[in-house]
Amino acid sequence: MKSISLLALLLALTGCKKEDSVFEVKTHFIQKNIVDELKKLEFKDAATYYGLLYKDEKYEVWKSCSGEWGGTIYFKDRKSGLIYYAIATCPVSVNKINGKYYISNSLNHLFGHSYILEISNPESMELAEKIPLNLPDVINRQYKAKSNQGTKTLVDSSGVIIAASFVYNQKLYSVLSSNDGKQTTISELKDRKFQTVLKLPEKLFYSEPIIAKKADNNLSLYFQNPKSGILHIRDSKIELIYYQK
Numbered sequence: 001m002k003s004i005s006l007l008a009l010l011l012a013l014t015g016c017k018k019e020d021s022v023f024e025v026k027t028h029f030i031q032k033n034i035v036d037e038l039k040k041l042e043f044k045d046a047a048t049y050y051g052l053l054y055k056d057e058k059y060e061v062w063k064s065c066s067g068e069w070g071g072t073i074y075f076k077d078r079k080s081g082l083i084y085y086a087i088a089t090c091p092v093s094v095n096k097i098n099g100k101y102y103i104s105n106s107l108n109h110l111f112g113h114s115y116i117l118e119i120s121n122p123e124s125m126e127l128a129e130k131i132p133l134n135l136p137d138v139i140n141r142q143y144k145a146k147s148n149q150g151t152k153t154l155v156d157s158s159g160v161i162i163a164a165s166f167v168y169n170q171k172l173y174s175v176l177s178s179n180d181g182k183q184t185t186i187s188e189l190k191d192r193k194f195q196t197v198l199k200l201p202e203k204l205f206y207s208e209p210i211i212a213k214k215a216d217n218n219l220s221l222y223f224q225n226p227k228s229g230i231l232h233i234r235d236s237k238i239e240l241i242y243y244q245k
Helices: 002-015 035-038
Strands: 024-028 052-055 059-065 071-077 083-089 090-098 100-107 113-119 126-128 152-158 160-168 173-177 186-191 194-201 211-213 219-222 228-234 238-245
Touching: 035 219, 035 228, 052 090, 052 238, 059 090, 059 173, 071 090, 071 100, 071 113, 090 160, 090 173, 113 173, 152 194, 160 211, 160 219, 173 194
Parallel strands: 024 238
Antiparallel strands: 052 059, 059 071, 071 083, 083 126, 090 100, 100 113, 113 152, 160 173, 173 186, 186 194, 211 219, 219 228, 228 238
8 A cells, every 4th residue: 555655646746747948037137228228229121110020032021000990911922013911900920930921910909809820821812902001100991901811810819918929949939918917928829729838027018019020039029118128039048138227
């Protein structure tokens, strides 16, 4: 009886062993004003301001957003000039894994709403005439898509906002901000759900962060309310820097 109990105890302890975290997080506090850092930001192409989210050898991927009235994702073929579009409210990140495009969408309205679309072949979407400029604070519903043809919804969730998405080890992760004002998490897209893999100390984003993206696995999110800081993500390394002036 004692040997059986000991075996059961060993099995229980083995089963409860904590797995290593996917990401390594370091937090720093520095005595600087984040405005000084924001002044250093350089955007290689002014088109980013007007809605260009992503670019590869085949397509330019643009967005438009009319808030609660909807939004659109546009794929412009860089060779033919043809534009393909579909409903997407409202795109915040575009990532590519194994030839497929993943569009992360988020709308900070009422309880908050976020979802991710998969687009295997942009040319299966409907054709558009033009891409409208996505000017801040200007609602433009001209050339807005009315069809979701060519897209597949992988996850759809209320109560969270996607601040940004990124790729690590061929998996899609999202930085999620809870609508209840309590926390920020890193979540993996798995089995059509957001699966939390890491909880950050607090809710960081009370408004949309400024995103500086160098690659699908290398981006920085600048935030200023209620605290000022930068969330750096590069592969499995995450650095949270708070600015205290």
